[in-house]
Amino acid sequence: MHDFLVIASLILGLNLLLSLVAMLRKTNTSDRVLGVQLLGTNGVGLLLLMSLLQDQSGLIDAALVLALLAAVVVIAFTRREQEQVND
Amino acid sequence: MIDLLSIFLIAGGLFFYCAGTVGLLRLPDTLSRLHAVTKADNLGLGLLALGIALQIGDPLSAVKVLLIWLLVLAASAAGGQLIAQHVVEQKEETK
């Protein structure tokens, strides 16, 4: 089981890198926000895997905070843009 | 037995994560990317969280993991709508 979790976290790490590349290649804000959302979910999954791998239940709370703040960041991004449209 | 189920679920989760990333890389326009990415990463995290929750001894922590999934599900649905609205607004603006 431990070995499987290590491999799973490696795959998720690689996926993180790929999502990052995808995000960096985008030029419009919507796609970037989408990329941040995807990276956030990726990070949440990685934290959950780590909590199991390293036997640290505190990391579950870190995943919770990351999920909450990713939502906050999405609001901040889209609101900012709307304000500019309204200006 | 539980281990096997966990492995199956986590592997399924990883598959959907990768599908989401491929979607972001490959799909042609923002709205279809939005559709693919939000679905894929929610399913990905869902299966992953389920697999991990089965492995956690402490039931409280297991419930917390599932709550995180629900939170991400709701946040991603709402965030997806916000992004879609944003895309539509920008299209109207450029017209």
Add this chain to the structure above:
Amino acid sequence: MTPIILLDTLLAIILLVLAVVALHSENLRQSIFVFIVFGLVTALVWARLGAPDVALAEAAIGSGIAGALLLAALRDRQPGCEHIEPRPSWQVLTVTYLVIGVGLTASWAFLDAQASRSGPAIGEMVQAELAHSGVSNPVTAVLLNFRAYDTLLELAVLFAALIGVMALGPERSAPQAAGPLVSHFVAWLTPLLILAAGYLLWVGAHAPGGAFQAGALLAAGGIIVRLSGKSGIFPKGAWLRVLAASGYGVFLFVGLAVMAGDNAFLQYPSDWAGSLILLIEIFATLSIAASLLLVYLGGYPNAWMEDKESQHA
């Protein structure tokens, strides 16, 4: 060596790419996006290094609050007025070589220190004294008991920064009221943020968490309420400022009060330590939240949530 070092290597590569893009991308908006992701990946690194307390704080502050601050700052800028000629190449070269020198020296010192490591001397002292600290999370024990001075002064720094921000001018104009989509989103996310803040504050005594993380989550709640353009359940102007000062004030008061019973400044009596730490942490949380929120407003809050109509008039 376990294959997990490969994950560490991946994370290290990702962080490097993010840092380079954030610092040197042509587009400032791209830089800020990338900086927020940088905070996210840093949180993962803290998790890998067995520092869940720091991971929590980084996820909340480093990525969330700092991101919101930078996005607000980006909005202030007038587009297109930045046209700066590049630096002469001798300057670039000199600085580059100097920085490489500094970096190499630091690496050598670090590797040398790693090789001659003699075990966690201070860490063992913390573990030995933990039972008398009033809490069982060693990081909270260091922050609020063994090195309480640091935390007291940290609250003072935050307070000073707040005074500085408020002295520099009026707050930004409030955003216009958001549509139903954002309002609904904010309406269910804010209570969750408050709940999570309460949970982290409570759990901080025996597990990762505590006043900083809780305060940042509360502040994030305030920021999204502000972004949605609605007044919320948050305290108004003057109360917010009193709250911002309360963390430092209560901490100082407790520190002085324990001197009445033959203790040194900030040296809590063993039996009381747990309750005193909880008291300080509650006010520190509220104070950090209020300060971060006020700082986010970007200046002196003239009429927040009281008469928005008159601002528009």
Add this chain to the structure above:
Amino acid sequence: MLDASTLYGLLGIFLASLGLHATILQRDILRRILAINILGVGVFLVFIATAYNGPGVAPDAVPHALVLTGIVVAVAATALALALQRRLEMLRRESDDE
């Protein structure tokens, strides 16, 4: 052989150097603020890397507490710097209007 502590410690030094380089050479204030933040993260990374004692062993709590304090101080300093930048921009706009 390379362990996590050494890897992240060296990464921290590298990030701090990148941040320092950009802090000195960038002209845009907002970008300099980003650079100082990245410099800070690099320094924190060195701290936490030295506190790490390998998997399964309790790390040293003192650097963790220091870095927590550091993160809050860094965000406070960033906020103050951003407010200064905003004030500068306001003054520039005023002098442009005259």
